[in-house]
Amino acid sequence: MxxxxxxxxxxxxxxxxxxxxxxxxxxMVGIGEGLMPGRANGSLINHHGQVIGSKLIGxxxxxxxxxxxxxxxxxxxxxxxxxxxxxxxPTNPALLKEIRTNLAQVLKENPGVKASQVPPDLVExxxxxxxxxxxxxxxxxxxxxxxxxxxxxVSEVRALVASHVSGxxxxxxxxxxxxxxxxxxxxxxxxxx
Amino acid sequence: MAYFWTIVVLVAALAVAWRFLGSYMAAVFDGRVHWLGxxxxxxxRALGTGPDHEQTWKRYAGALxxxxxxxxxxxxxxxxxxxxxxxxxxxxxxxxxxxxWNTAVSFVTNTNWQNYGGETTLSYLxxxxxxxxxxxxxxxxxxxxIALVRGLSRRSSQTVGNFWxxxxxxxxxILLPIAFVAGLVLVGQGAVQTLAGPATIHDPLNGVTxxxxxxxxxxxxxxxxxxxxxxxxxxxxxxTTFENPTGFxxxxxxxxxxxxxxxxxxxxxxxIGSRRQGAAVLAVMAIIFGTWVGFTSYAEHQANPAVAAAGxxxxxxGNMEGKEVRFGDTSSALFNVASTQTSTGSVNSSADSFxxxxxxxxxxxxxxxxxxxxxxxSGLYTILxxxxxxxxxxxxxxxxxxxxxxxxxxxxxxxxxxLGVLVMPIAVLVLTGLxxxxxxxxxxxxxxxxxxxxxxxxxxxxxxxxxxxxFAGLNGNTAFYNVIGGIDMLIGRFAIMVPVLALAGALAAKxxxxxxxGTFRTDKPMFVGLTIGAILxxxxxxxxxxxxxxxxxxxxxxxxxF
Numbered sequence: 001m002x003x004x005x006x007x008x009x010x011x012x013x014x015x016x017x018x019x020x021x022x023x024x025x026x027x028m029v030g031i032g033e034g035l036m037p038g039r040a041n042g043s044l045i046n047h048h049g050q051v052i053g054s055k056l057i058g059x060x061x062x063x064x065x066x067x068x069x070x071x072x073x074x075x076x077x078x079x080x081x082x083x084x085x086x087x088x089x090p091t092n093p094a095l096l097k098e099i100r101t102n103l104a105q106v107l108k109e110n111p112g113v114k115a116s117q118v119p120p121d122l123v124e125x126x127x128x129x130x131x132x133x134x135x136x137x138x139x140x141x142x143x144x145x146x147x148x149x150x151x152x153x154v155s156e157v158r159a160l161v162a163s164h165v166s167g168x169x170x171x172x173x174x175x176x177x178x179x180x181x182x183x184x185x186x187x188x189x190x191x192x193x
Numbered sequence: 194m195a196y197f198w199t200i201v202v203l204v205a206a207l208a209v210a211w212r213f214l215g216s217y218m219a220a221v222f223d224g225r226v227h228w229l230g231x232x233x234x235x236x237x238r239a240l241g242t243g244p245d246h247e248q249t250w251k252r253y254a255g256a257l258x259x260x261x262x263x264x265x266x267x268x269x270x271x272x273x274x275x276x277x278x279x280x281x282x283x284x285x286x287x288x289x290x291x292x293x294w295n296t297a298v299s300f301v302t303n304t305n306w307q308n309y310g311g312e313t314t315l316s317y318l319x320x321x322x323x324x325x326x327x328x329x330x331x332x333x334x335x336x337x338x339i340a341l342v343r344g345l346s347r348r349s350s351q352t353v354g355n356f357w358x359x360x361x362x363x364x365x366x367i368l369l370p371i372a373f374v375a376g377l378v379l380v381g382q383g384a385v386q387t388l389a390g391p392a393t394i395h396d397p398l399n400g401v402t403x404x405x406x407x408x409x410x411x412x413x414x415x416x417x418x419x420x421x422x423x424x425x426x427x428x429x430x431x432x433t434t435f436e437n438p439t440g441f442x443x444x445x446x447x448x449x450x451x452x453x454x455x456x457x458x459x460x461x462x463x464x465i466g467s468r469r470q471g472a473a474v475l476a477v478m479a480i481i482f483g484t485w486v487g488f489t490s491y492a493e494h495q496a497n498p499a500v501a502a503a504g505x506x507x508x509x510x511g512n513m514e515g516k517e518v519r520f521g522d523t524s525s526a527l528f529n530v531a532s533t534q535t536s537t538g539s540v541n542s543s544a545d546s547f548x549x550x551x552x553x554x555x556x557x558x559x560x561x562x563x564x565x566x567x568x569x570x571s572g573l574y575t576i577l578x579x580x581x582x583x584x585x586x587x588x589x590x591x592x593x594x595x596x597x598x599x600x601x602x603x604x605x606x607x608x609x610x611x612l613g614v615l616v617m618p619i620a621v622l623v624l625t626g627l628x629x630x631x632x633x634x635x636x637x638x639x640x641x642x643x644x645x646x647x648x649x650x651x652x653x654x655x656x657x658x659x660x661x662x663x664f665a666g667l668n669g670n671t672a673f674y675n676v677i678g679g680i681d682m683l684i685g686r687f688a689i690m691v692p693v694l695a696l697a698g699a700l701a702a703k704x705x706x707x708x709x710x711g712t713f714r715t716d717k718p719m720f721v722g723l724t725i726g727a728i729l730x731x732x733x734x735x736x737x738x739x740x741x742x743x744x745x746x747x748x749x750x751x752x753x754x755f
Contacts, residue, residue, distance in 0.1 A: 006259055008357060011239055020325050020328045028409070029388055032387065036380055053401070053403065079403075081391060082310055088515075103504065125515070174521060177519045
């Protein structure tokens with residue numbers, strides 16, 4: 001009787017591997033490829049015939065002419081092969097140091113902005129290290145700088161940001177956000193490149 | 194305000210599911226659902242069993258243990274041999290023995306504790322092997338819960354069902370169809386599902402080159418949540434856009450992890466022939482869950498004091514360290530509370546960077562024994578243990594032999610229930626004590642002081658409750674943490690399941706005593722209150738000293754207690 005139980009268990013494991021591990025998975029891959037290949041493959045963005053990134057994966061923008069994303073805790077920042085958070089505890093001095101450094105940077109790059117106007121997402125690192133979004137407040141804060149460097153009217157850049165704010169899904173789920181890569185691509189188009 | 198409506202939508206969806214999925218699951222386990230009979234019957238033939246082969250509780254438990262042991266062994270083998278097996282586009286080498294042991298046990302016990310970063314450690318084949326366990330283990334948990342419910346509903350019976358049949362039915366009729374639909378919705382929203390390797394991109398705008406990890410993620414995501422597993426494909430879990438792309442998927446994932454544990458209370462009520470009894474158990478779960486969600490959301494909506502000190506006075510979006518913009522603070526808290534209270538353990542934000550009281554909310558949610566609503570199956574059978582403790586205490590108060598659902602609760606039943614309830618706290622506290630007293634254990638935490646202690650306590654609590662939620666600061670991938678973690682998880686799973694099945698057998702053998710005027714009604718608020726009391730007293734008294742040394746000290750050290 002005992003041996004019979006072991007054989008039943010082995011057969012159950014094998015059946016599960018075939019049906020659930022392989023069958024179900026390959027079916028899902030097939031449906032994904034067939035119905036929504038763009039999304040199933042990572043929402044990659046094609047720009048002038050070149051794959052320049054994924055809509056869903058943040059990139060580091062450090063030039064003042066572009067909108068900047070959130071601080072990233074991966075090494076190096078925005079390492080899409082190894083997602084990670086800082087894991088700094090709320091009372092960790094390293095967290096305070098990180099925020100102070102980032103805040104000083106934001107204030108230096110955006111003259112005229114007061115510390116009390118800086119939203120936390122611009123100085124605190126994201127959970128995945130790959131957050132493609134910033135809050136609308138963090139985008140609007142960068143408008144004067146981006147307009148100046150690109151020689152565009154502030155009102156035009158502001159309108160550009162406004163048109164890229166994604167509200168809550170169905171007005172309910174999640175929080176309003178701005179996709180940084182898409183915003184920067186739109187900015188390039190506005191500049192005429 | 195939007196958060197309020199998010200909660201309203203979630204509650205409404207769960208309420209509908211409770212009624213209809215709950216009733217459907219009862220039909221599945223009573224053998225009244227046959228729409229996949231063409232697939233079901235050959236499976237029974239291959240397994241050499243069938244719905245008529247009823248098992249005693251000992252046979253049932255034996256099949257469960259042997260099946261789990263074979264599963265651990267098979268998973269361990271695949272992880273060790275992944276370097277020489279197909280579906281390995283990144284050419285990743287073998288997983289080390291200690292890590293393979295921890296990971297195999299972790300997925301077979303429905304814990305999904307991960308001492309590794311998925312995208313940098315495991316081949317696609319290894320991930321798919323883990324998905325197999327993500328399907329099977331919730332089915333095993335639900336099977337045990339159903340066996341206990343049969344114990345309560347049957348009269349003078351020697352058997353409690355058939356393990357293989359219960360698991361097969363659960364997989365075919367419940368888990369597979371829901372996960373399939375949910376997986377498609379996730380891909381539609383942007384979750385990745387591909388067997389192509391990582392994508393390499395170059396962006397001339399900023400000179401950035403990225404290697405973007407991809408894989409068969411969406412199908413794992415669906416069952417990871419539905420099966421209260423929690424182990425994600427990517428290191429940052431459901432915080433990444435590839436697992437959880439939008440605010441909508443965030444709510445969908447929360448719904449998926451809550452739906453089966455809550456709905457099983459309806460299944461329970463239906464199978465014992467009294468929906469009011471099911472509703473009473475649901476009330477216990479919902480009251481505890483609601484309290485914890487409110488508390489933790491409030492804590493996370495507050496500014497982090499460290500941020501206030503840096504001069505950022507205006508923080509409309511709360512504590513954002515380790516959170517994603519598209520979710521925001523409160524929805525991040527909701528996800529993590531739901532995930533810690535269902536023994537799921539997936540995260541959409543960094544638990545380590547939550548405020549001290551936010552972390553307290555998640556940690557204590559697990560310490561209550563995963564009953565609000567708990568994991569698939571494990572939530573129901575654990576809360577029924579507490580219900581038996583509650584009627585026992587009620588019986589002591591009035592000096593009458595306690596009954597639950599017409600079954601006399603005698604010495605054997607109380608001993609088994611007490612054993613099932615106390616095994617977890619004992620394992621967690623002893624192993625935490627061991628970890629802090631050994632150099633190998635103290636070397637783990639990334640943060641110092643009370644937060645470092647919380648990281649150790651959190652890790653061992655999480656594994657002992659088969660949760661898998663990580664306060665990720667702890668470096669758990671050491672021989673020490675891998676080995677004790679594996680032991681912790683095995684105790685948390687099987688040292689509770691076996692007493693539960695023994696209880697099922699003992700109860701099934703009893704006759705039903707007719708209700709009288711002196712019977713303590715278990716479908717009334719008094720019973721709900723008594724059960725909540727039993728849960729809070731067991732969890733609170735056993736863990737309060739340990740929690741005091743972690744998050745409570747940390748909160749008080751700010752000189753501010755909200």
